[in-house]
Amino acid sequence: xxILTPDLVPGMLANGATTRVDVDAPLRFKVGDEIVVRxxxxxxxxxxxxxxxxxxxxxxxxxxxxxxPDTHAHHKGEKPQHVxxxxxxMIELWGDGASPRDCCIVDxxxxxxxxx
Amino acid sequence: MNGIHDLGGxxxxxxxxxxxxxxxxxxxxxxxxxxLFFGCxxxxxxxxxxxxxxxxxMDAAEYLELxxxxxxxxxxxxxxxxxxxxxxxEYATRCAEIAQEAG
Numbered sequence: 001x002x003i004l005t006p007d008l009v010p011g012m013l014a015n016g017a018t019t020r021v022d023v024d025a026p027l028r029f030k031v032g033d034e035i036v037v038r039x040x041x042x043x044x045x046x047x048x049x050x051x052x053x054x055x056x057x058x059x060x061x062x063x064x065x066x067x068x069p070d071t072h073a074h075h076k077g078e079k080p081q082h083v084x085x086x087x088x089x090m091i092e093l094w095g096d097g098a099s100p101r102d103c104c105i106v107d108x109x110x111x112x113x114x115x116x
Numbered sequence: 117m118n119g120i121h122d123l124g125g126x127x128x129x130x131x132x133x134x135x136x137x138x139x140x141x142x143x144x145x146x147x148x149x150x151x152l153f154f155g156c157x158x159x160x161x162x163x164x165x166x167x168x169x170x171x172x173x174m175d176a177a178e179y180l181e182l183x184x185x186x187x188x189x190x191x192x193x194x195x196x197x198x199x200x201x202x203x204x205x206e207y208a209t210r211c212a213e214i215a216q217e218a219g
Contacts, residue, residue: 045165
């Protein structure tokens with residue numbers, strides 16, 4: 001077990017205890033791809049916000065590979081996978097009353113998405 | 117889980133405080149609660165994701181009434197007692213000692 005020493009602290013604070021990992025995982029989507037978010041209702045941990053379920057978006061960024069929180073929180077493995085920055089229009093998220101000019105970019109794990 | 121923490125899009129919580137001058141910590145004890153994460157998580161007492169999930173599993177009404185770092189403290193109590201790092205009795209005893217020292 002590592003000992004926490006003062007010299008380690010600035011790095012931890014700077015990277016926010018990142019869960020980025022240096023392993024290969026299938027890159028299922030590329031920038032510009034249209035996707036739809038799965039309608040997931042797990043009883044355990046997830047980083048998928050409720051308001052994204054079933055919504056359609058466009059991949060804006062591929063952030064790299066990260067530990068999958070939904071399994072890791074329950075000691076069911078790291079299941080490393082890509083995380084994408086996905087753009088959703090405000091009308092898609094909140095309906096016709098939302099501003100047609102605005103959008104929201106959300107970081108979405110590979111397991112949460114299907115191709116449209 | 118469909119928990120109380122997943123507040124995106126909900127109404128009725130008032131304006132978001134976006135004051136860039138707001139203090140990092142509003143009370144001195146919050147500094148210790150923050151630091152305790154780095155004293156626990158990198159050493160295998162729990163991981164970041166189960167820490168978040170411990171907050172999510174809080175009683176919904178309690179979650180809304182407590183502050184951000186009180187959520188963190190709740191997670192430490194749940195996880196460290198839950199995984200046997202400390203016992204509930206040890207924790208209660210030490211809390212009582214501190215309360216007595218503080219008068």
